[in-house]
Amino acid sequence: MQQMLEKTAERLCVAVTSDWPKTAMNSIELSVTTGFDGASGYVNPQQKFYDEENDDRSPYQSLFVCGALIIQLKSLSNPKYLWNNPTPQSYRFFRPLKIAHQKEDNEMALEEYNRLGEEIKHLKPFKFTMGKGVTVMVEFSVSRTLFDGKNVNAIVGNKATQRCPMCLITSHNFNNQNVFIPKEGSLSHGLGLLHCEIKIFDHLLHIAYKQEVKVWDVTKNIKESVDLYAGQVRDRLYNAFKIRVDQVIQGKGTSNNGNLARKFLDRPKDFANALDIDEELVCNLATITKVYRSALEIEVEELKKFSDFTYKLHYIKYPWARMNPSMHKILQHGPDIVRQFPMPVAFYAEDALESMHKIHRETIREHSRRNSRENAILDTFNRAVYLSDPILSMVYLDRRREMHKKRPLTNDITRFLKPGQWTDPEDRSNED
Structure with a gap:
């Protein structure tokens, strides 16, 4: 090193x-x-x-x-x-x-x-x-x-994958507690923003798959109906976005990745309509991920209030849906993780x-x-x-900026950012 x-x-x-x-x-x-x-x-x-x-x-x-x-x-x-x-x-x-x-x-x-x-x-x-x-x-x-989540679990000694590596509370109890105290030193391992986005995307998909039966653990007697409705959800997503999701790739899990998750979360209203789930919940989650991705300084207290509201909204709308640890981490521990670092958390993403x-x-x-x-x-x-190499990378940087898709900072994002970091919310591009 x-x-x-x-x-x-x-x-x-x-x-x-x-x-x-x-x-x-x-x-x-x-x-x-x-x-x-x-x-x-x-x-x-x-x-x-x-x-x-x-x-x-x-x-x-x-x-x-x-x-x-x-x-x-x-x-x-x-x-x-x-x-x-x-x-x-x-x-x-x-x-x-x-x-x-x-x-x-x-x-x-x-x-x-x-x-x-x-x-x-x-x-x-x-x-x-x-x-x-x-x-x-x-x-x-x-x-x-x-x-990623697997390595953080190994580092903090968390052997249960359905337990939050920060507060060590299981996903079965996420809806039964109001205070989640992180384990000492666990916040210094970062947010794992890329994997949080993927897990949020997966979670919203599975809410849509199971909303007819309103049961999170699929048993043998309801598996056929859940699979049938899941196919209909995937077809609606393809018709709206022209992208196939949740395809099994042998040896690699599914086709869901960070680029795919951001593609859908960039259009949260269309995503919610295609899934036929609560639009406010999807929009709030999309806003939170974009705020962290902005690479700008965050108004932590405002974001904390908004994250707590979104966390409660999830269990009000879908009390039967068991939130995964990564989604719990970004909503409950994300603002505390921001305070651990001198730079915005987007600089520490994987x-x-x-x-x-x-x-x-x-x-x-x-x-x-x-x-x-x-x-x-x-x-x-x-x-x-x-x-x-930094010298070669700086030469490449100008071309990357020209090719990179511009993502404007809208008002729903800028209200959680400290003022004076951009000129015009409609024109400034988010170069994450």
């Missing part, structure tokens, strides 16, 4: 500090957030590696990725000089720390989390000289937030880490040597290094 952060700081200073005065370069802080994730489905090549006796071992079909996402570079000697990552969910600023053919499990997640903690504890300031003899001293600020799996699959398939596994994984790591 020390070596990668030093190289990152050096390249980032060259890319973004050309107009900073020498006094601002005396002391600089580089903020990053780290985390890890595993993925399966990496297909073994057809030919045999010369250094492997058995090419079909299952660990080689899984890839474990650990890395650091650049958040901010700021001058400590002159605070008005700073640079924030303009695309915090882009893999272009995700620096790899470790790539290995290892199968992710709870024991490994906890071991890797502790290893990152030890490396963070022993980080040292970095001093180097830029062009024209400018001496720069860089300090590092490192968070650990790039985790999108970039998840995006790297697609890049790594392409690299292993198209850009790596096939003569040994060591060379293949080395080529994968090296390509991830230069794809995330």
